[in-house]
Amino acid sequence: xxxxxxxxxxxxxxxxxxxxxxxxxxxxxxxxxxxxxxxxxxxxxxxxxxxxxxxxxxxxxxxxxxxxxxxxxxxxxxxxxxxxxxxxxxxxxxxxxxxxxxxxxxxxxxxxxxxxxxxxxxxxxxxxxxxxxxxxxxxxxxxxxxxxxxxxxxxxxxxxxxxxxxxxxxxxxxxxxxxxxxxxxxxxxxxxxxxxxxxxxxxxxx
Amino acid sequence: xxxxxxxxxxxxxxxxxxxxxxxxxxxxxxxxxxxxxxxxxxxxxxxxxxxxxxxxxxxxxxxxxxxxxxxxxxxxxxxxxxxxxxxxxxxxxxxxxxxxxxxxxxxxxxxxxxxxxxxxxxxxxxxxxxxxxxxxxxxxxxxxxxxxxxxxxxxxxxxxxxxxxxxxxxxxxxxxxxxxxxxxxxxxxxxxxxxxxxxxxxxxxx
Numbered sequence: 001x002x003x004x005x006x007x008x009x010x011x012x013x014x015x016x017x018x019x020x021x022x023x024x025x026x027x028x029x030x031x032x033x034x035x036x037x038x039x040x041x042x043x044x045x046x047x048x049x050x051x052x053x054x055x056x057x058x059x060x061x062x063x064x065x066x067x068x069x070x071x072x073x074x075x076x077x078x079x080x081x082x083x084x085x086x087x088x089x090x091x092x093x094x095x096x097x098x099x100x101x102x103x104x105x106x107x108x109x110x111x112x113x114x115x116x117x118x119x120x121x122x123x124x125x126x127x128x129x130x131x132x133x134x135x136x137x138x139x140x141x142x143x144x145x146x147x148x149x150x151x152x153x154x155x156x157x158x159x160x161x162x163x164x165x166x167x168x169x170x171x172x173x174x175x176x177x178x179x180x181x182x183x184x185x186x187x188x189x190x191x192x193x194x195x196x197x198x199x200x201x202x203x204x205x206x
Numbered sequence: 207x208x209x210x211x212x213x214x215x216x217x218x219x220x221x222x223x224x225x226x227x228x229x230x231x232x233x234x235x236x237x238x239x240x241x242x243x244x245x246x247x248x249x250x251x252x253x254x255x256x257x258x259x260x261x262x263x264x265x266x267x268x269x270x271x272x273x274x275x276x277x278x279x280x281x282x283x284x285x286x287x288x289x290x291x292x293x294x295x296x297x298x299x300x301x302x303x304x305x306x307x308x309x310x311x312x313x314x315x316x317x318x319x320x321x322x323x324x325x326x327x328x329x330x331x332x333x334x335x336x337x338x339x340x341x342x343x344x345x346x347x348x349x350x351x352x353x354x355x356x357x358x359x360x361x362x363x364x365x366x367x368x369x370x371x372x373x374x375x376x377x378x379x380x381x382x383x384x385x386x387x388x389x390x391x392x393x394x395x396x397x398x399x400x401x402x403x404x405x406x407x408x409x410x411x412x
Contacts, residue, residue, distance in 0.1 A: 022319055081401070111317040113228055135400065148403065155373060155383075155391035156400065162372020163365035170364045177361075185361035193399025194341065194362065195287070197354065 007045050010035045014046075015056045019100025023053060023108045057109045057116050060101035061123035067094035068127055072134070080138035085187055087130065088164065092179035092186075095168040102172060106165055124161065131157040160190050213251050216241045221262045225306030229259060229314045263315045263322050266307035267329035273300035274333055278340070286344035291393055293336065294370065298385035298392075301374040308378060312371055330367065337363040366396050 013035035017026045028049055032039040046052040071090020075083040095102040105123070109116040135153050148156070163186055171182040188197060219241035223232045234255055238245040252258040277296020281289040301308040311329070315322040341362055345354050354362070369392055377388040394403060 022317060025319065107317055111228060111313055113231065138400065152391060152394075155376070155388065156395050156403075158372045158376045159369035159392055159395045160400075162375075163369040165372065166364045166368020167361060169368075170361070182361065185358060186365055188358075189362050189365045189399070190395070191399050191401040193395070193397050193402050194344065194366075195397040196399050196402055197362075 003045070006037065006041075010037065010042055010045060010052070011056055011059055014052050015060060015098075015104055016100045018053060018056055018108060019103035023112050028052075053104075053109075053112070054116060054119070056101075056104055057119050060098070060105050061119055063098070063101065064091075064094055064105065065123055065126050067091065068130060072130060080134050080141055081187075081191055083137075084131070084134050084190070085183070087134070088183040088186055089180065091164060092168060092171060092183040094179075096171055096179035099172040102168055106169065128157050128161055131160055160186075163189065209251070212243065212247075216243065216248055216251060216258070217262055217265055220258050221266060221304075221310055222306045224259060224262055224314060225309035229318050234258075259310075259315075259318070260322060260325070262307075262310055263325050266304070266311050267325055269304070269307065270297075270300055270311065271329055271332050273297065274336060278336060286340050286347055287393075287397055289343075290337070290340050290396070291389070293340070294389040294392055295386065297370055298374060298377060298389040300385075302377055302385035305378040308374055312375065334363050334367055337366055341366075366392075369395065 010031070014026075014031045017031045017034060021027075021030075026049075028039055028042060031052070032042045035042070042052065046055060067090045068087050071093075072083050072087040074090075075086035078086075105120055109120045111117070132153055135148070135156055139148050139153075167182040167186055171177040171179055216237070220232075220237045223237045223240060227233075227236075232255075234245055234248060237258070238248045241248070248258065252261060273296045274293050277299075278289050278293040280296075281292035284292075311326055315326045317323070338359055341354070341359050345359075373388040373392055377383040377385055
């Protein structure tokens with residue numbers, strides 16, 4: 001089996017164990033066993049528990065950003081709210097499909113010190129930049145010119161990303177909540193607001 | 207000096223060090239030094255690094271829930287959006303005033319295993335229950351009867367709390383963002399939605 005394939009199997013196993021047990025409690029024995037390889041081989045390929053964890057964080061962060069970028073890109077040329085909807089659908093589909101990867105990124109990596117925290121912060125900054133540009137584009141569509149001050153847009157983007165993170169945790173903790181439902185709830189919240197929802201205004205993908 | 211007073215000084219020091227260095231990197235030497243006591247006295251009062259951390263988590267969680275409860279309560283009898291505004295103002299004022307406490311709760315405790323994660327989850331559940339009851343009350347005001355399904359309300363509450371957490375991190379990382387500004391941004395986002403904001407509808411405390 002080529003090294004690259006074997007390495008991905010080790011990372012698959014590691015993401016699952018780190019995501020479920022947490023960084024500290026995760027054992028290299030269990031990771032090797034789940035990957036179906038010997039522990040010395042894991043060390044030979046990935047050097048240490050820390051480096052293995054770092055490789056998991058980088059792989060999962062890149063996969064998540066790619067998924068969101070693709071989701072937004074698939075709606076490129078459409079209205080900004082449709083693009084946001086595409087990004088949210090992709091985000092929640094991805095985190096539902098890879099719950100352990102999401103647990104590594106959102107639950108573990110941020111608090112295990114540097115360099116992991118910096119890698120997660122970089123991923124989050126990329127997603128924030130996406131969301132910011134969508135809000136600015138939506139403002140342009142509405143007004144011809146962004147009327148929302150840059151500072152307000154920065155805050156709104158952070159609110160939206162934080163809401164998405166919270167709902168991804170919820171959907172992953174409650175098997176009855178699908179990624180699509182979480183995305184739709186957030187889109188209604190973000191686009192129509194509570195006030196709009198209560199007045200019967202919502203948000204509709206059409 | 208009475209034991210209770212001395213213990214609070216130790217907790218003050220511990221929250222600052224845990225919040226800034228993280229749980230693992232925090233040293234009992236530094237905590238004792240900052241508290242102006244000997245390290246054996248810290249151990250005599252609080253037994254271990256783990257128990258000291260647990261005492262910090264409990265104190266900070268209780269203080270945050272109290273602050274939010276008071277903020278909502280101060281607007282009791284007013285419209286639901288005003289009560290939410292009161293709660294958000296209190297939340298952001300509190301996290302701005304105690305940034306290290308917020309870092310312990312939101313950044314550290316959730317990923318240090320049990321029982322810390324359970325204590326933070328309990329605090330979050332209490333705040334979620336508050337927010338849920340405010341959304342239900344708002345729906346009653348709007349319709350006489352809550353038209354939003356319970357499940358949708360649960361999702362909206364999680365979106366709002368996640369947005370608040372994200373903005374608290376932002377306000378604490380950027381000294382130019384005040385707690386009041388973060389609260390106002392979130393209230394506009396939550397109440398008017400992006401769509402409403404772009405059409406010039408906002409949310410006004412009056």
